[in-house]
Amino acid sequence: DQQVKQNSPSLSVQEGRISILNCDYTNSMFDYFLWYKKYPAEGPTFLISISSIKDKNEDGRFTVFLNKSAKHLSLHIVPSQPGDSAVYFCAATRGSGSARQLTFGSGTQLTVLP
Amino acid sequence: SAVISQKPSRDICQRGTSLTIQCQVDSQVTMMFWYRQQPGQSLTLIATANQGSEATYESGFVIDKFPISRPNLTFSTLTVSNMSPEDSSIYLCSVEEWKGTDTQYFGPGTRLTVL
Secondary structure, eight states: OOSEEOOOSEEEEETTSOEEEEEEEOOTTOOEEEEEEEOTTSOOEEEEEEETTOSEEEETTEEEEEETTTTEEEEEESSOOGGGOEEEEEEEEOSTTOOOSOEEOOOEEEEEEO | OOOEEEEOSEEEEOTTOOEEEEEEESSOOSEEEEEEEOTTSOEEEEEEEETTSOOEEOTTOOTTTSOEEEEETTEEEEEEOSOOGGGOEEEEEEEEEESSSEEEEEOOOEEEEEO
């Protein structure tokens, strides 16, 4: 039972354009969501998080949107840069903002074309 | 954020043997976590390790197969016992840290291949 799903295994975007990565979840108890970026041969790097009490969180070029009724979140990267090419994982947990027992999605490979 | 190192970075092992993976953090942390990423799949939590207590294992993972030690607040080990080719994965440790927001920071991972 996959509680966190990333249905797009890959995404290609032109440099300078917007990248939108999507994530769906099934467990209504999840209340804290995180996005990670992973380069080959490295561990995941934390990007941005959002609590279920918010519907948007922004940090520089990265914005995460949360739609609780649809159990859907998305990560927007604007503008996209070639260095953003990596695998992006969304993760979810329940624990009132505590990042424990993370459940990860399967990842989306983002390729930003120069 | 905490700087996390893992040893070894990669290894190739024979079926039936065991491998111990070390995780070192440059600061004291309460909670450490061990994950597995099987080829082409996502990260799956194996167990949570708190210093001074037994590790807490997730469903599908048992202590006999994945014994964990947490002797102090900066170090942990994960042993993959009696290995089979199905254990070929990347094993990652992580720590929970609060830097204005709660998150987990990951080590670089250990790539294990079992022949």
